[in-house]
Amino acid sequence: MALIVILDDRATNRKIFSKLAASIESGVTVRSFGDPAETLAWLEHNTPDLIVTDFKMPVMDGAEFIRRFRAQPNGVDIPVIVITVYEEREFRLLALEAGATDFLNSPVDHQEFITRARNLLKLRKQQILLATRADGLARELKDSERSREEALRDSSERLGQVIDTIPAMVSATDTEGRIIFINAFQAALAGIGPAEAVGHNMRSVFGEDHGKRNNALDRKVISTEAALPSFEEEIVDFLGTKRVFLTTKTPLRDSANAVVGVVTSALEITDRKHAENHLFHMAHHDALTGLPNRALLSDRLRREIARTRRGDRPFALHLIDLDGFKDINDGLGHQVGDKFLVEIAGRLRSLVRETDTIARLGGDEFAVLQTHITKNADAADMATRIIEAIGAPWSHAGEQVTSSASIGIAIHPTDGAGAQELLRCSDLAMYRAKHDGGKVFRFYASDMNLRARAALILDSELREAIAKEQFVLHYQPQISLRTGQVVGAEALLRWQRPGHGLVGPGEFLARAEENGLIIPINEWVLREACSQAKSWHRRGHPATRVGVNLSATQFFKQNVPLLVTQVLAETGLDPRLLDLELTESIVMHDAEAVARDLQLLRGLGVGISIDDFGTRYSSLTYVKHFPVDRLKIDQCFIRDLASNPSDAAIVRAIVSLGHSLDLEIIAEGVETAEQLALLRIEGCDEVQGFYFAKAMPAEDLMAFIGETCAQARSA
Numbered sequence: 001m002a003l004i005v006i007l008d009d010r011a012t013n014r015k016i017f018s019k020l021a022a023s024i025e026s027g028v029t030v031r032s033f034g035d036p037a038e039t040l041a042w043l044e045h046n047t048p049d050l051i052v053t054d055f056k057m058p059v060m061d062g063a064e065f066i067r068r069f070r071a072q073p074n075g076v077d078i079p080v081i082v083i084t085v086y087e088e089r090e091f092r093l094l095a096l097e098a099g100a101t102d103f104l105n106s107p108v109d110h111q112e113f114i115t116r117a118r119n120l121l122k123l124r125k126q127q128i129l130l131a132t133r134a135d136g137l138a139r140e141l142k143d144s145e146r147s148r149e150e151a152l153r154d155s156s157e158r159l160g161q162v163i164d165t166i167p168a169m170v171s172a173t174d175t176e177g178r179i180i181f182i183n184a185f186q187a188a189l190a191g192i193g194p195a196e197a198v199g200h201n202m203r204s205v206f207g208e209d210h211g212k213r214n215n216a217l218d219r220k221v222i223s224t225e226a227a228l229p230s231f232e233e234e235i236v237d238f239l240g241t242k243r244v245f246l247t248t249k250t251p252l253r254d255s256a257n258a259v260v261g262v263v264t265s266a267l268e269i270t271d272r273k274h275a276e277n278h279l280f281h282m283a284h285h286d287a288l289t290g291l292p293n294r295a296l297l298s299d300r301l302r303r304e305i306a307r308t309r310r311g312d313r314p315f316a317l318h319l320i321d322l323d324g325f326k327d328i329n330d331g332l333g334h335q336v337g338d339k340f341l342v343e344i345a346g347r348l349r350s351l352v353r354e355t356d357t358i359a360r361l362g363g364d365e366f367a368v369l370q371t372h373i374t375k376n377a378d379a380a381d382m383a384t385r386i387i388e389a390i391g392a393p394w395s396h397a398g399e400q401v402t403s404s405a406s407i408g409i410a411i412h413p414t415d416g417a418g419a420q421e422l423l424r425c426s427d428l429a430m431y432r433a434k435h436d437g438g439k440v441f442r443f444y445a446s447d448m449n450l451r452a453r454a455a456l457i458l459d460s461e462l463r464e465a466i467a468k469e470q471f472v473l474h475y476q477p478q479i480s481l482r483t484g485q486v487v488g489a490e491a492l493l494r495w496q497r498p499g500h501g502l503v504g505p506g507e508f509l510a511r512a513e514e515n516g517l518i519i520p521i522n523e524w525v526l527r528e529a530c531s532q533a534k535s536w537h538r539r540g541h542p543a544t545r546v547g548v549n550l551s552a553t554q555f556f557k558q559n560v561p562l563l564v565t566q567v568l569a570e571t572g573l574d575p576r577l578l579d580l581e582l583t584e585s586i587v588m589h590d591a592e593a594v595a596r597d598l599q600l601l602r603g604l605g606v607g608i609s610i611d612d613f614g615t616r617y618s619s620l621t622y623v624k625h626f627p628v629d630r631l632k633i634d635q636c637f638i639r640d641l642a643s644n645p646s647d648a649a650i651v652r653a654i655v656s657l658g659h660s661l662d663l664e665i666i667a668e669g670v671e672t673a674e675q676l677a678l679l680r681i682e683g684c685d686e687v688q689g690f691y692f693a694k695a696m697p698a699e700d701l702m703a704f705i706g707e708t709c710a711q712a713r714s715a
Contacts, residue, residue: 017108020110119267172252222262315372
């Protein structure tokens with residue numbers, strides 16, 4: 001059972017490293033200490049198999065602790081791992097000179113900790129096995145009744161046989177670097193027989209590079225008369241195959257205890273190294289693109305933060321989200337979508353330097369860690385090049401696929417001191433870029449935190465508003481210019497928001513679109529408007545058409561014809577009294593699917609209006625081919641109708657177009673008698689606006705309709 005000692009003055013670190021050490025293999029015993037002096041006192045009477053120590057500790061640092069431990073009788077061969085935040089060479093040399101075996105940089109990668117500790121434990125077990133076998137042979141020699149010469153010869157042969165059976169390289173060299181013994185395993189790697197190697201230098205067996213390094217280390221063992229800490233090395237065998245070994249070197253002494261050479265033992269860890277490298281790569285890279293994943297990006301961020309603390313230049317974190325990638329996936333399939341993501345990864349690779357890091361965080365989200373920037377303009381230049389690269393068309397199966405990107409940028413150290421804070425800030429900036437229409441980049445600004453918190457609060461209050469039915473509908477009347485009567489009313493949403501009073505949709509509807517709450521809200525609007533219109537009819541009021549706006553999110557995520565059918569059945573409203581208002585963006589998004597749904601709605605008897613006509617696409621094609629009943633001229637063309645000839649020409653063209661296709665024309669935002677007169681001249685059918693009435697509660701609308709009817713009768 002392995003015994004591992006953890007030394008660190010911080011309790012949190014001791015707890016983490018103890019847990020990691022206990023997971024290396026079954027049966028591991030872990031002892032942890034916070035004080036180096038206390039640890040040394042305990043080690044005088046206990047022999048561990050591995051020690052893990054922090055370098056920077058008060059009173060006594062890691063180098064001094066190792067030096068004192070190596071001076072103890074049982075401290076010569078025990079492997080010691082040093083954990084340090086310092087990357088400078090001088091700190092490594094201090095620890096090496098004191099007798100450290102291996103190093104780990106803080107913050108420690110947990111998998112790397114387990115791997116290195118496991119290898120050192122295995123080497124320690126091999127050392128103990130060799131020592132045990134040697135002790136056994138010595139006892140046999142002592143108890144043997146054979147002659148001294150026969151016993152020595154027999155024991156030498158048996159010791160050689162034992163060493164030859166070990167699956168490790170074992171060799172001995174004299175003070176001149178000549179081989180005096182090499183086991184069968186090592187000789188086989190060199191492609192020679194054990195006897196052939198004797199008398200030769202290690203350079204002639206494993207090549208110039210390995211031999212030169214090996215001789216230099218042997219000279220150090222001989223000069224210091226002390227063992228070297230275990231180290232990993234790569235050796236190329238006679239077939240040209242690279243193999244990895246964990247090697248130790250100890251002095252070879254004669255009967256007078258004088259150093260006459262060096263014994264080298266090396267345990268092969270090639271397969272384990274390959275497996276661990278593969279697992280490490282899989283755990284830290286995206287399977288589709290091969291890019292680093294979020295975990296590796298976070299590690300690189302922490303390392304960059306540590307460098308900037310030592311005086312390096314700031315760095316930028318770009319969070320990249322593809323605009324419209326869902327359309328590519330839905331339209332061309334996920335396999336094509338995956339190929340497109342691989343293409344994007346390749347384009348990003350072509351933009352960065354070796355010191356930068358590209359990562360895929362998941363889905364269509366990427367990140368670029370841009371190091372060594374001197375000013376914000378460097379980050380802006382990188383973001384611009386990313387947007388241009390992603391925006392370039394991609395050809396697939398004869399089709400041109402295009403996308404764009406929204407990028408949020410956070411700068412260290414001004415925008416955040418930690419990795420997670422930088423990720424959060426760049427994420428907020430990316431959403432601002434999305435909100436601004438996409439295909440742009442935005443730097444993080446401090447007020448984004450306030451906006452994000454406000455959005456979370458609004459989300460919570462909207463959910464509560466849905467649950468507690470805090471929404472109400474107001475209705476703006478629509479007047480026939482032919483009869484002067486109210487023929488319809490547009491249902492407009494209001495929110496009785498606690499602490500704010502009655503607020504309009506401008507304060508919450510855009511957020512509801514973003515978080516998806518627009519779907520239950522608009523369902524409520526449809527039911528409430530239909531129920532109200534039915535109640536007017538039951539109470540003997542004139543049949544009045546009610547207009548309900550549909551959201552793009554609702555239209556594409558719900559079966560709208562089915563929903564309308566259910567609501568009409570529940571409320572009993574005549575379908576001819578329901579007018580669904582759609583924006584041009586809804587109609588143009590997926591023309592074929594929208595046309596099918598509109599035909600189903602028209603089949604029910606429901607009216608269809610195009611809202612804000614003239615402000616977006618205004619395509620004659622969809623007006624001609626879609627089942628539409630009326631066009632609503634946006635108020636931006638009505639506002640300056642009397643003074644702007646262009647607006648008058650646009651209104652005239654829309655009225656002419658609509659009437660040629662048997663469509664009714666409604667003008668929104670009528671506020672003056674002059675505007676009304678001009679609309680009569682142009683032949684507009686219906687109007688609505690403040691000139692007649694603002695949006696009002698349902699009961700007020702009924703009173704308004706009554707007054708209008710009375711005025712018409714008296715006239």
